[in-house]
Amino acid sequence: MEAAVLEQNSRKSAATAAAVELSRVTVRFTTERGSVTALENIDLSVPDGGFLTLLGPSGCGKSTLLRVVSDLIRPTSGSVRILGGEASAARARRDIGFVFQDAALLPWRTALENVALPLEVGGKNSRPGRRTPKELLELVGLSGWENALPHELSGGMRQRVSIARALVNDPRLLLMDEPFGALDEITRDRLNEELLSIWEETGTTILFVTHSIYEAAFLGQKVLLLAARPGRVRETVPVPLPSPRRIEQRESLEFIELAAHLRRVLETC
């Protein structure tokens, strides 16, 4: 009982702070052709439960930024605070879920086994979430496909499995690296709507990388525009669309104006 109250308090205190807080983050890689600055002085803050999309041309370091947030890459300088602490601590607590560009399912595991993978590895870190892997497959619309192998699934279905896998530990922060980039437009629109409903249902914070203007504007509460070489923040654009969002809202005047604005800024990136 006491533990539950304590946990609630800690959740509350974290809620007042930002889920993701980067200040003056710079990442430099050294290669045989010299040093490359992937990210330069990135300042960014996402409130708890927020949805931020990162939009930029290729080479602007969008993916690198997600890897800094998830503790896969150490920044050369600057500070990274994730859920009120170190990124590595958040990762170790399984507070970070990651959805990769091409689903990254293990081909020898069935859909259900892939979703259950986070519960099998990592020893003491792998705490089960509120939903079982089977329930998560249901949540992403794949009940009946539990025993299918990845090669038997379509690209959209594989990405759904990958989202279910990222949610299995109830992460408080979900990082998505162009997850729908390789999908056809109809599937992508549908998954966009589904992702928004999953976001509302789980209350998790989402950081979503994309190179599609429409996807960025439709999904995010805010769109962060990044410029390339070196990757830096160009502009943060709030999205004034009401919630819950429907795909038809993309035909509204305000959406079209927003998209046009994003395109103009993007052209100068």
Next chain:
Amino acid sequence: MSASTIEAAPVPEAFSDDDAAQARFEATRRYLAWRRRLLPVIATAAILIIWELSVHFFDIKPYIAPAPTAVAVKLVEKFGLLMTNLGPTAIEAISGFLLGNIAAVLIATSFVYQRTVEEAFFPVAVMVHTIPVMAYAPILVLLLGNGMSAKIAIAAMICFFPTLVNMTRGLRNVNPQHMELMRILSASPTEIFFKLRFKNSLPYLFSALKIAAATSVIGAIVGEWIGSTTGIGALIIQATYNFDSPLLYATIVVGSCFSAFFFGIISWAERMSLKWNVAETI
């Protein structure tokens, strides 16, 4: 809009039934399957018939090239002798296969975790591999004596290199995103090895094992050529020196049947354990 309103994705029942079209499709598939099986059989039969006819037509002496029927007669007549000689060869080939491949897998694992070991020993492995089996076979017989152990060692050495190369590649060629996933999940090195690297290397391992299944038999036979009194290799030498060509051919048939059988078992094991690997199972 709650998450429960998400529509289900298309289910397998989405296929409509058209029985006639389905039957035609099945018939075509059966026809193609039979064709694939029968064509090699017909080709083999044709070669054997041409061979048989030319032996009679050109009046070729049996010790130069026996007719297939003579070989078949010998195969039946000397079946007991052939089988007693296959025994030791099979034991040597299978033991060598196991020994060589297990060693290769273990060393490949050490290569992947200790670059230094690879840098030091991989060139040595390449150098040993460039020595022809005929050249190191006598050395191993001198070292290990005229018993089975020398033949097992030769078979093991001949299996070792392809598996080492393939296994190292398979353990190392892991999808970088899979690696990142494991790191995000704080997976331990043991978990990464068994749940990712090893599984990933299985298609590579099986292609090496299929090569090794045939070459291990060659290794055992070559080992038996050097002063051995039993085994398929010894029988080949004896039959050659006695100008008993039908027996020589019959011995070769038995040896290659065993190789094919061994290869078949490995292929079956591959199909069983790599159902997920579409590229390989087609």
